[in-house]
Amino acid sequence: MNKEEFLAKYAVDRKDTASVKWDGMQEEFGSSDLYPLWVADTEFKIPQSSVTALQKRVAHGAFGYSLTPEGYYDAYFTWQKERYGIELHKEWLRFGTGVVQSLSTLLQFSTIPGDAVMIMEPVYHPFRHVIEDNDRKVVANELVDFGEEYKMDLEKIEEQMVANDVKVLMLCNPHNPVARVWTEEELANLLELCRKEQVLVISDEIHHDLLPSDKKFVSALSIKDGFYRDNMIMVDSPSKTFNMAGLLISHVVIPNPQLRDRYDQQQEILHAPASNILGMVAGQAAYSDGADWLAGLLAVVKDNYDYLKAHLQAAFPEIKITDQEGTYLAWVDLSAVVAPEELKHVVQDQAKLAVDFGSMFGQGGAGHIRINLATTPENLQAAVSSLVKTLQENQA
Ligand SMILES: Cc1ncc(COP(=O)(O)O)c(C=O)c1O
Structure with a gap:
């Protein structure tokens, strides 16, 4: 269009x-x-496809406890595969009511109070708040400003990881607010470093469809054909792409079964709602036809x-x-x-x-x-x- x-x-x-x-x-x-x-x-x-799907669902009139519609998985997985070559599996996927809420849950099970969590600033401010509010320690690495483009300083990242015994890196790709889409090479170097230093990667890819340039988006999940997947959790959502933040739906993708079990246990403790049926309906239609x-x-x-x-x-x-x-x-x-x-x-x-x-x-x-x-x-x-x-x- x-x-x-x-x-x-x-x-x-x-x-x-x-x-x-x-x-x-x-x-x-x-x-x-x-x-x-x-x-x-x-x-x-x-x-429009989402509006039509919502109208139909709303006309039905009943909004009791709901499952994830089967078609949702197909629509989201096809979108990710066809546009970005990302392979996903149903058993890896969990739902949330928002990415930030999920970031908090992820830190709760993957770290203990006092643990160091790295972010790359300037970055979406709730990253810092989620870490501080959970009594974890922020280790802020500063991106290098080249004027029209920001870059990672891998040497400095490694130095800070080692010095602070960092447990988790919160990656933002594409990076809000500096508008970078990290390249395959940049990500591969970073993920290799995290593997070496045993730092779990949380990759926030909520902006991944928003590419007003010819840059190609590469998910952290896809680097080296998924070599780093076991050391990673990816979060995203249809909400940023399609303007449905008010519909409270987001994804947590955890390929590693042990990490997934620990996430599920934490969700049980929190008694957190999985998601919202109207978000599912709107999201499915958007992925299918958006x-x-x-x-x-x-x-x-x-x-x-x-x-x-x-x-x-x-x-x-x-x-x-x-x-x-x-x-x-x-x-x-x-x-x-x-x-x-x-x-x-x-x-x-x-x-x-x-x-x-x-x-x-x-x-x-x-x-x-x-x-x-x-x-x-x-x-x-x-x-x-x-x-x-x-x-x-x-x-x-
Ligand atoms: C990097 C990043 N993560 C998460 C969010 C918010 O996600 P949610 O509304 O699903 O919590 C935003 C919103 O701007 C964002 O920029």
């Missing part, structure tokens, strides 16, 4: 629908009169990124914007034009943008903002104009 068709069919006004991004702005930012470019969801309806919808979404994201980069850098060539390999979240370094301590005042109070500020993502984040590109061109363009105008006025 092309961009125009996608926008005509799927763009939707989410104000006054109890949306965090729109209706939660007042509480978060102290004003609802801002361009909403924060929370990582989109301004678009889910694929490829064209996704092409339309990515066309919008790509054009929004190109617009953002062209217009910000035309006015201020010194602003650095990382390449948008993956995710719909742009990572913009404003430190050359705004002092980090002035960032919030300039971006939020003066330019009226509701964005996520870089410092929230940990080391290396200061001076940056994260802009959600999965919005209408009108919203994005108005926000960019406002930011450029504010920066120009401040310079005059």
Whole structure:
């Protein structure tokens, strides 16, 4: 589907629908009169096939305790296999109500309080919170900023793993917020290191369908034909791809049977709900019939990124914007034009943008903002104009 068709069919006004991004702005930012470019969801309806499937299920009217529909496995596995060559098996898969909730459960059974868990900052901030809230120790490795691209520093990672006796690495691929899609070689080197140092890998691949570039996504599960699978747990969800976070569905993939048993025991202790039938119904339909919808979404994201980069850098060539390999979240370094301590005042109070500020993502984040590109061109363009105008006025 092309961009125009996608926008005509799927763009939707989410104000006054109890949306965090729109209706939660007042509480978060102290004003609802801002361009909403924060929370990582989109301004678009889910694929029509999912709406139709939900309507049919809702019309049935009964919502008692439910199993996973058999068709769900087929739809998800086929999507993963045909698009990315990922082989999955039913016995490996568990369901959750969200990836972050699953990350917490995974740490609870794979580590004990005080154990060291590594993250690569700047990174999606709940990684740090999940570790700290479970009384584990954060070991933050800082990604290396090459301006348009971030890279891993393997030597430093190894040094920190050894020095801190790290037990688990939380990997983010594609990496939110720096928009990298890690290559097969990068992943192979990292996974080999984790194998050597006996560090369990939790690979959060929730953004893996969101590739507004020609980058190829490779799952950690597939590296060297699955050689590292026994030392790994993968989490993802249809929610980020298809804008269904409110439907509370996510996946935990555990190929190693011993790890799986320990996960199941922890889930029993927590008495955690497995998932939500409406999420299953919507997710199954999206995986079966959502490829064209996704092409339309990515066309919008790509054009929004190109617009953002062209217009910000035309006015201020010194602003650095990382390449948008993956995710719909742009990572913009404003430190050359705004002092980090002035960032919030300039971006939020003066330019009226509701964005996520870089410092929230940990080391290396200061001076940056994260802009959600999965919005209408009108919203994005108005926000960019406002930011450029504010920066120009401040310079005059
Ligand atoms: C890397 C990453 N993991 C997990 C999540 C959230 O997942 P969930 O809503 O399923 O908890 C996000 C949301 O932005 C994310 O960026």
